[in-house]
Amino acid sequence: MAEDAFDAIIVGAGPAGSTAATVLARAGLDVVLIDRGVSAGSKNLSGGRLYTHALGKVFPDFATEAPLERLITKERISLLTQESASTVEFGSGKLGGKSASYSVLRAPFDQWLADQAEAAGASVITGIRVDDLLLRDGRVAGVVAGEEEMSAKIVLLADGAISLLARRAGLIGEPNPHHYAVGAKEVIQLGEDVVSQRFGLAAGEGCAWVFDGDCTDGHIGGGFLYTNRDTVSLGIVTTIGDLGYSDVRVPEMVERLKRHPVVAPLIAGGTLVEYGGHLALEGGYDAVPQLVHEGALLLGDAAGLGLNTGYTIRGMDLAIESGRIAAETVIAAHGRNDFSAASLAEYADRLKESFVLTDLAFYRRFPKFLEDTRGMFTDYPKLAEDAMLSLFSVDGSKPEPITRSLRTAARPIGFGRLVRDLWRGLGAINGRASVAGALGGAAIRVRGTANRKGGTR
Template sequence: MSADKYEVIIIGAGLAGLSAAYKLAKAGMEVVVVERGDYPGSKNLSGGVLYSRILDQLIPDFWEEAPIERYITNYLTTLMTPTDYVNIEYKDQELAKPPYNAVTVLRAKFDRWLAEKAEEAGAMIVTGVKVDKVLKEGGRITGITTGDEEMLADVVIAADGINSFIAQEAGLRGEIEPAHLAVGAKALIELPQQAIEERFRLEGNEGTAYAMLGDATHGVAGGGFFYTNRESLSIGVVMRLDDLVKEKVKPFEVLDDLLRHPLVAPLVKDGTMTEYGAHLTAEGGVHMVPSQLHTDGMLIVGDAAGFTINSGLVIRGMDLAIGSGMAAAEAVLEAKERGDYSAAALSSYQRKLDEGFIMKDLKLYAKAVDFMETDRLYKNYAPLANHLFGRIYNHDLSPKEHLWKSVLGSVQESGISWLDLARDGIKGVRAL
């Protein structure tokens, strides 16, 4: 059995692992990234919305070379019934100017680009290799095993995603509660660029992102998303695992119904579906972040550490992954200066997370998880909003009523008590 020795081994070539690899390699450290997929990004479905200002900190002016699809300038929140919908739209053309606030990316392209940047900086990326377990000596992580080979390192960074068995094996994380997991079903639909820009009222590289509540998930806790790429549309649903099981709903049936919805069907008309799949995602926010993110010889980053935020209006994960990878790299560089990779030496990682936007934002939205468990968000408020606007805009020759009367009548017919309405309002304000 042979054993190669490196300064840093990173498990997983996602955004967190590659960001750490790039920063460490740029600083001159010997880094190897071990990726189970055939290439970086091969295990990702389509892509997503990346809140990209953190990427500009890692690679200044990244937009000049990165494979960006569109710059998000339009945000829509949709309250949806089976036949109707209410849109709340925000558009800001300043968001289409550098430094960009958010971009859409296709991960198969984007991750490969970031991997190339890491390789240019000096990192080694090995693909098609499955890590079997971590090596320990005297309670310290000293490397990994892959098949019949051992790879030794001063420090290991676990960036192997939501199901990180490496973090569990190292004793940093236990089994994830079902309430903290969701199933995402997603489709990628190709359309000509001109058709996308006409249908979504876009100019140039502008982009649109929808967050959809209500019938988008058939009343199951979660939501739908819909956003524009350059020559394709990404659409999908994310539904909390425990509620999905309780309601006995099938994710792909929900997604198929969403594609047929009167809001969506005209926008995807004549498109060609090129991807269709499902995967697990994190939903627990700060509640699923382990109390300790490092140990002797190891740190965990990105999804492996549970770094995701779902406020109902915004879903974030990629920016937290990049930020955590950068923070981990900075902690490793400081540990190298001291020649000490113990848990105490690597503890600056936690401090950097606490002082930066990652833990501050996770803690800010700590109550969002409980708020998002409110059934009325998915079963009652979309019908209420659509009923109210129907009363306002429907002129059937009967005398019109005062707006307040329309509100009272719609709330009464919704079955929501005023007490529940007040409670949900207060809870929402506190959570968001």
């Protein structure tokens, strides 16, 4: 058999791919990282909030070295109707330390990550699209880009949501539209002082704000707004499965959010400097495909590792952790010179033990809760508006006891449904304590190997 050109080929220089490339190159493996964008991150898009706990394990000095925008110290969640926003705000200097999260802009952040991989010794190639996987004797043996074939002992697929390469090679099945969402985002330039003043922030501190209700015209999904150093990132995420029933297109949803009376004054006078759209993961734990294959691993979004709980949107920290664990698995397999699925099964086992699959399992019931509880996007924002209006309106008429106001506001929904939805909602975010509990004894999904155990992916 021809000698492999590389120890590892990684497709995709997003957070998953660049992290894996860095860890592999630091261990002295001959690794190439390929991205179709003109530069790493040029095709990537996030709402823009990075939880840094996973990043710090690989890049301990990230806080001073990485291009981070603002440390998030203020959280807001709003239920929107056309005219009102019922908002919960939490501000705290304690939103730092190990649980610190920062707003980031993907183009500079992803470029920084790819630079770390290059500095560690990885070859980084941008502007090349990988068209196919090279399959030999039933295993992944490299990649095909245009006329060129490149072989490697292992290929790490970090090519983002709905990995076309994994699908084309038959490693994963057809995507379910209910497992994916469309995201659209604008970056609006305001100036550093204006951002701080309008959002009530100290220098370097930031606000993360999520919206539910009117902005998606009652469809599953929501809006987000993150303050960057001198810009804000604002956008919408809504499920593809729901879009077919919507008269309002995604760009119009973004406009609705921008026009909302509570948002509009905050972005007034701003200049649009960037916009884009991207797929986001929405399926949670049940959408995670087979992760380990003969000669290949799936990482990050390509592995379905994304989490949307309504109040947090996460993917980058899961991508970074999966990149690190995949790389450490490959280093061990390299030591054994065995890149079979059986040898690589440790990747799935370690993800299961890590926060990645534990968190996904914990929130496993959340996507189904949202699908079954449309009132979250219609009736409940209206209920909140009615309750707030009855609390805060003073017009000279006789005051009502608060309990009666709340009962009146809840009447259109019905008390029984309200309690049921509340109970199910609490259950969905209260999760299950273990991956094993969530799996209920499902069989391991490691392709083409005799090493089949119970209870992992």
